[in-house]
Amino acid sequence: MHNLTLSQLAKGLANKEFSSVELTQHFLKRSKEQNSQLNAFINQNETAALEQAAAADKTLAAGAGTALTGIPLAYKDNICTTTEPTTAASKMLENYRSPFVATLVEKLNAAGAVNLGKTNLDEFALGTSTATSYFGASKNPFDLEASPGGSSGGSAVAVAAGLAAASLGTDTGGSIRQPAVLNGLTGLKPTYGRVSRLGLVAVGTSLEQAGPIARTAEDCALILQAIAGKDEADVTTSSQPVEDYASQLANPIKGIKIGLPKEYFAVDLQPEVAALLEAAKQNLQALGAELVEVSLPHTHYAAAAYQVLGCAEISTNLSRYDGVRFGYRCENPEDLDDLYSRSRGEAFGAEVKKRILLGSHYLLEENYAKYFISAQKARRLISEDFAQVFGSGSGQVDLLLTPACLAPAAKLSETPVDAKAHAQADFFFQAANLAGIPALALPLGLVAGLPVGMQLLGPAFSEAKLLNLGHQLQTAHPEHIIFLDKSVKG
């Protein structure tokens, strides 16, 4: 069952080939066998999962199910649930239990999905490999020594290893797309405001979005359908009507114009990755797509603007962890200042501290205009670049295609520790977060046994078109869907 896509599992449930309880037990059993090695899950609540599955079976028997009824999903552990702790992979929140569920979890619960548990991430979603998790790094199931990517590494590993049908991640600067690519999966960062952020552990408020990590674009469409939409409790969500994503998957893509931004290709791609990317371009052309080179001239500002704005937001958002109202508190504080600084000093990891300090540096009165306002100006320029290529003139395009990695996953022991290396790992991703546009990561194939991928970008609220293109590519060329067809390498 773990070698089926989410949509195939939904058909199996609808046809009574297996029940949701059987499916959930299957995934829970696989977690028991493999999680000690893969470290994909931080916490699982078997009892609650099986109760949800039993309820889903009743709904299915009554013929009242949705496409997600009875489907076992995994949630990144910075998404609030009430059946497990929500740790954000930090000592600070090791024992935190949210008093409420995130809106997106509420929506998936209402759709009948089963919560298999909470997946590992970089501490507070700050990193590109899960190596900064307080609970230790997750392992890439294609090679246990390779990085699983991050920050939603546990969510990607859970799906790639067949421990969940699909999962939810969050993406502040590539954190859904990069681990999806490195684990041979499809990952969608929706348009900013498409999915409610209520109940996400806030880090990069103006940058982050939650979205699906799954086998296929079709699977992502089914999940997005359930979680998208206005949330009265999150003013940053959009009132734009939610499209019927699944019904548009079969649309032919003949005549679609795809831009190749030259700045994204002016990088040192490993030859095998470049060859697979070239093959994907040819596959798209064979389906009737027109490919043209375009320019996004302010791309070179993205890494710096992301660092400044991201760290400023991190510094501000993480100021709430003071050891008073919730979270870790140090032993025997001498006074209030000692309580604050020792609680934060003892509970935050090195990467989190670095970004808090960087953010506060950028927000100092003497630096505010030089860095913070300049980064917001860069954000405007980057956003206008996208508006220009997605505009309505004759040279404009419908979507963009870019690389999504320079090479397959590096060894975990070699994953980046400094800001420059993080910026390189995130190069293909950050501009979409700054501009708020949607982005879809898709598998390209395997290089030396490890997955690599590509990325599609579209204008705001173009998820239907992105998923349509992804689905057409994956239907016509199954090499764009990857299953780990072997047991975990020792």
Add this chain to the structure above:
Amino acid sequence: MPMNLTSQHLQRLAGLTQLGLTSAEEAQLLTQIDAALSLSESLADLATQAVEPLVYPFDTKQTPRADEVTEVDTSEQAFKLAPAVEDKHFLVPQVVE
């Protein structure tokens, strides 16, 4: 390009953010933050350019929702999460003599 971040400046930032650092962490962070700061220098040429800053991805107006009570009181649950509580108050070390 190193920015020559000083230990004094790092301590100022740590004080402002109430972040206790060990001396070993301080040495490591000095190097890492210094390297990170060099990345943001590429923005310097924008400081004087007439570009309207973009705060959120879209320039959409955020509208307030209707002023209706939608939440139930979960303070009991919230107090259970606190490290120290007495009579519905968070306990902290004495701050007034």
